[in-house]
Amino acid sequence: MIDIHSHLIPAFDDGSRSVEQSGTVLRMFEQHGVQHVVLTPHVLASELATSTEEMVRRRDAAFAPLERLAVVTPRLHLGFEIMLDQPMAADVIGDRRVSLAGSRYYLVEFPYTVAPQFAQAVLSDLVRARTVPIVAHPERYEACSPRAVAAWRDAGARIQLDATTLTRVTDRGHRARELLASGLADVIAADNHGNQRSVKTGVEYLEKRGAGAQAELLAVANPRAVLEDQPMTAVPPVSLKEGLVNRWKRFLTG
């Protein structure tokens, strides 16, 4: 497995607080069969607009003690998770020091209340500049109907679901499963913040439902395409029937 979204650079953002904490997570990942991890600390598009050099320098400096751990597996790669609090500045678009592992792919997120049309306009700008935005965990946004996400994908963006959210009996979990069932997901990732979250949870969830081929695309082939700077493969819809009990649980827990 390959995980393209994690917060394991020690004490850089709201993720792991120390080298030891990151080391514990990386050992767990190794046991789970995760072979590559992209480290994607939070950064704002507005911060990058004024101080790309400074943010890259700070990230690389905070990464150094983790690099000294000399973890063999998983192999570590650098990136950012870019919060699009404003459209990306023209001179930041295409700067591969802020993309995922130096590829054409940029991991982006929006404020929770984002309007789908605003998101689509910003994503289209990125695609026009020959980059590929990957929208991190769109299931967090209430606005993320399959129709809105299909429009983002048609514009050229790709979609990353939280691996662990897939198993949750919540509205967020429901939205993630709806996207999978509609063939709109491209990658699953753990978004680990120094805790127990692992891509393995999502892979097991899919395998139990006879969707091993989709799990392979979501957790291995498409994340590998990111590392190798190649196009992704579309993931066939996953047939997921929500039971009556879970529907009631979701209704009762809001």
Ligand SMILES: [Fe+2]
């Ligand atoms: Fe994240």
